[in-house]
């Protein structure tokens with residue numbers, strides 16, 4: 001029986017509402033229970049608009065759940081989650097700071113001397129393959145390069161938990177593979193707890209230890225929880241040809257399709273919230 | 274378009290205008306040259322007048338006064354605009370209460386304020402500075418207000434997740450965002466600082482470009498009026514060029 005503290009993130013009956021302009025409330029996420037172990041890489045997959053970003057925002061402490069509680073390493077979260085680094089779905093770099101300043105800022109505001117922070121930032125830029133781009137501004141980078149800067153910006157603070165929201169979403173297939181390999185390489189160094197949102201089942205299987213499937217919203221629920229037992233280290237491009245990968249893909253997809261259809265019929269027939 | 278060609282064409286426009294003007298005021302092609310040069314002066318005399326101003330050095334004093342007024346108006350208006358813009362953007366209740374008054378104050382034509390400022394601050398430079406401030410302040414104020422309000426939500430959330438407290442958010446997020454709006458309105462606000470200074474001088478003073486033009490008008494010295502206007506135009510072009518240089522440095526991150 002694992003004790004409380006072996007969970008990095010624990011969502012306990014978390015439901016989330018949004019106030020709409022017409023005064024009604026929109027119930028985005030129905031009460032959800034989800035725990036992510038320390039050092040565990042969990043992928044969250046679901047149809048668009050089902051509440052994946054919303055769930056991450058709750059784990060980040062940016063959104064207050066309407067009910068239930070969020071626990072981080074056994075402690076109830078009431079403010080920003082200080083143990084987490086968050087790679088956002090949208091562009092979130094500060095456009096007025098250079099790439100190097102963007103990466104260094106997390107250390108600087110925590111009191112690290114500027115020179116040390118700059119050196120560390122340069123090290124991280126080299127690790128994400130952007131060593132020569134420190135002086136540029138974010139607008140002068142490609143989408144994939146910006147995502148890599150974002151990764152360096154988050155990882156330089158060495159968070160215990162990594163929240164990633166479709167980090168490779170807007171990238172082309174080749175770049176996604178390269179980014180996936182880069183992410184696995186960096187992750188394998190200290191195996192942070194990861195919540196990784198994606199709509200790409202292939203990517204989820206290639207990267208994660210466990211895959212969570214969410215139903216279509218509103219009042220989205222968790223409708224599947226699959227362990228991925230493929231051994232590590234993995235090669236994100238190669239592993240897709242592994243027969244076990246395909247078997248797992250089929251198994252999850254069958255369940256996903258059935259459940260999504262079922263979830264769809266449930267909500268389609270239900271009275272509007 | 275090729276830069277050299279562009280500048281040549283721009284100079285060509287000036288030359289053609291001058292030549293047409295010269296022909297109109299010295300031949301009978303467009304009517305009586307006497308009448309025309311009475312109303313529009315003639316380019317040779319205007320150029321001669323400008324030349325005298327610069328060679329005798331009298332113009333520098335007036336240019337210096339106008340420049341001082343414009344710079345002071347810009348600095349005071351901009352700093353005031355930044356401070357109040359920030360304050361209002363961070364205090365929605367304050368902004369809501371004062372909204373109609375801010376709009377009403379901004380709708381006031383500044384010319385009607387000139388006599389009041391002359392009464393309050395005298396006929397020296399400060400009444401002109403005050404006039405410029407009332408113009409610059411509102412431009413900067415609205416831009417800062419907008420800049421703080423429109424900070425991108427993901428950038429703000431990211432900064433909070435990176436560990437910034439309120440003070441650090443102000444320094445690293447709100448201020449740069451607001452300033453980028455201020456800088457992008459730099460041409461307008463600097464232009465208005467000059468307008469404020471010149472209009473103030475025009476309506477009552479003893480020095481500056483506006484004074485020069487007003488003096489000439491007072492004695493129907495059309496050549497003087499046109500010479501004053503051309504110096505003013507050149508002055509504005511130079512100031513605008515300097516602003517472009519500053520802008521290029523400050524907004525380097527906004528790659529096209």
Ligand SMILES: Nc1ncnc2c1ncn2[C@@H]1O[C@H](COP(=O)(O)OP(=O)(O)OP(=O)(O)O)[C@@H](O)[C@H]1O
Pocket residue numbers: 018019020026028046047048049050051052053054055089199217
């Ligand atoms: N601020 C808000 N106000 C009202 N409704 C919202 C708000 N934010 C999100 N929603 C709604 O909540 C639901 C979940 O949104 P969320 O952004 O979490 O989806 P998602 O699963 O991340 O989708 P995607 O894969 O497209 O990013 C959506 O139906 C969305 O319309």
Ligand SMILES: [Mg+2]
Pocket residue numbers: 052053054089165
């Ligand atoms: Mg999303």
